[in-house]
Amino acid sequence: MTDETSEDFAQAVAQAEIARHTLARTEDYLRRGRRYHALSDEQLTGLWVSVIRxxxxxxxxxxxxVADAEAEFSLRGVVPSGALVKAELDQICAAAANMIExxxxxxxxxxxxxxxxxxLEDLQWKN
Structure with missing residues (x-):
């Protein structure tokens, strides 16, 4: 595998893993009753910012x-602005990277x- 195809494969694997976890969290949120359904987008954003902080x-x-708020955003087709919590997300990413290291x-x-x-199992299932 060339470096480029290796990087493409790694990117595809990462995207598939994110999608798998997003779907699982959304299914779990729906099973538990979609508790944030009645919140306005503004209220949901406020909650999300608070729990991220x-x-x-x-x-x-x-x-x-956090997972529930993000599942509700996903169901609404809304993407919260990461700019609202950029510093906090940077902190979380650094802590996760440190933990993995x-x-x-x-x-x-x-x-x-x-x-x-x-x-690779998902690829076989698709075909």
Missing amino acids: IWAKAFHLRPTE RLPEEAKDRLNNEIEAAY
Whole structure:
């Protein structure tokens, strides 16, 4: 594989993994009753900004409120402005990168292999 095709493959795998997680979170949100359905876009944005800011202060796994707000945005076809929480998102990304960097190489390899296998399985399912 050339560097370009390797990068294209990595990009496709990353996009597929994001899509898979987005779909799973949206399905979970719908199963639990779509609790943010009645909020206006402005109220939903305010909630999303608040929970992102809280998450950035105490980085851990993504809070359910963030996933639920993003699922509701997705169902509405709305994309919240990352500019509203750019500093916080940068903090969260840095903390996640640090966490991944500290993983043993075997764990990184296992995660990469699992993600790649899921992507290749999805490709077979499509065809």
